[in-house]
Amino acid sequence: MADTFSSLVDKIRSRYVDLSPQQRRAAAFVLKRPEEVAIVSMRTLAANAGVQPVTFVRLARTLGYTAWEDFKEPFIERMRSAPAFYSDRAKKLPATAPAELHLSHIKTLEATQALNDASTFSAAAEALESAQNVFVAGFRACFGPAHAFAYVYQLFRRDVVLLSGLGGGLEAELRAVDEGDVVCIIGFRPYSRESVTVAEHAARRGATLIAIADSPLAPFAREAKIVLTFSTEGPSLFPSLVSASAIAEHLLDTLAARGGDAALERLKSAEAQLQALGVFVPAYDPTDD
Amino acid sequence: MADTFSSLVDKIRSRYVDLSPQQRRAAAFVLKRPEEVAIVSMRTLAANAGVQPVTFVRLARTLGYTAWEDFKEPFIERMRSAPAFYSDRAKKLPATAPAELHLSHIKTLEATQALNDASTFSAAAEALESAQNVFVAGFRACFGPAHAFAYVYQLFRRDVVLLSGLGGGLEAELRAVDEGDVVCIIGFRPYSRESVTVAEHAARRGATLIAIADSPLAPFAREAKIVLTFSTEGPSLFPSLVSASAIAEHLLDTLAARGGDAALERLKSAEAQLQALGVFVPAYDPTDD
């Protein structure tokens, strides 16, 4: 009984010619504005389509649904997991063990994608650009993503500092934070004490706080000017860091793109420098460029 | 009057602390499941959140909205523009949409998924289980994922060591590697010299090598017994770590699953210990379990 959106569309398309004029009107409208179906009531939908409310009930019936709600369901399901298209594709993968986790990673990414909009990313980038200095923090499980973010950011910006708390020196590191700086904290539940310490210190000093968290209600996000939210959900025992990494990378990309040629130049020279220092080893894959 | 979704989230976040317990519950739920707000009725929303229907009206009022509908609007607007299904989204977003990068992350994940099969993961898990000691390494951009992997693994296995090269002491750390041990290295192009150093040393000592690399031909994977491959491709300037994280997490999940109750027990006690040490700060989201 539970139809998918695309199969419903097919059904409409194939039986369209047999429909009565009014039902055609309704069906055509439904295809043109699928979001409306999920969101508004049948009556307003009818008003927008220039059709009587009953017509939608009749349309649903002629297509084999017992009630309008059954007809409506696929439209809702399509919206719930935002870009339904990719979800549908993922469901078609074989149901072996690794595929399941893989699928869940995709779902997590999609959930994360739905939680943030472009303007939040650009606001974060703007704040970082106008910062005197940038501090990055993440503790315990989140140290990894924080390090990755700071490492790449350092490639095209000089004054990026990773707050590590190495050797218990977190407080000493924090003394460098001042007004005009931006502090960027990554964390998720359970929230480590250090992240709150950093956040509070940053707020006290008047620095701008950017939080990358699993919830806008994360304790260290309380005083944040900008919050980027990610999901850690999944069938795994452990919370997933995949989405946090995705967000960090997206932010980096935004920063590099906005930085323009200057950022690119610095990036290149940084890489050349590393190369010259003999940090890297040549790959021996002949298909390389 | 017309609020955007992110500004609404900010409003909730900033005023969350002043809310009454019940309203917090409602607010937290709304943040955790934003799609629901757009789709279901207030009454069922209340049922799912474990709150009275009135509470949502009250919440909307406290946040400055005259009616529930005004509060609900941003949630609907957010969904309306979300689905990348028909042509209607092209006109809305600027060229550098977050959806594009999001899409590429999914593609990368799918590519990675295709590169490894379940048996490779179980082989890796098997090797790790029968190891005397486990060493984890990753340098430069890959230090993050390596740290994340080691951190979680340490939660249910005692003898996991992260090779950090801190203070230039990499060689000293390597002296601990011996026959019967497993060394797990994460890395991608350009390959850092340290990763090769570690790999060669491990091979010389007779330790088993597991490589997590962007190519089976990675220099540090030459002597590896098992290679897990991931993709770093994407439209971004920077290679993506998302898939590397996904692989690491999948491996951890496999390990925990195979470890059975014993692993679970250790995991629990590790978490309890951390809790007792006051490492974490309580979350103030009442909808948590």
Add this chain to the structure above:
DNA sequence: CTGCCGATGAAACATCTGTTGCGAAAACTG
């Protein structure tokens, strides 16, 4: 303890929901 005040829950409210029944109109059939 009393009196107060905000927070909370239960029930009643008007309104809007999807759906039905029925009559008028239109379209087809012989």
Add this chain to the structure above:
DNA sequence: CAGTTTTCGCAACAGATGTTTCATCGGCAG
């Protein structure tokens, strides 16, 4: 053309919706 069938619109229905009202609870100051 009449007779039949289908389509359509209107008004009414039961149930669900968001909201209001009011009684109760629980903490706290005097």
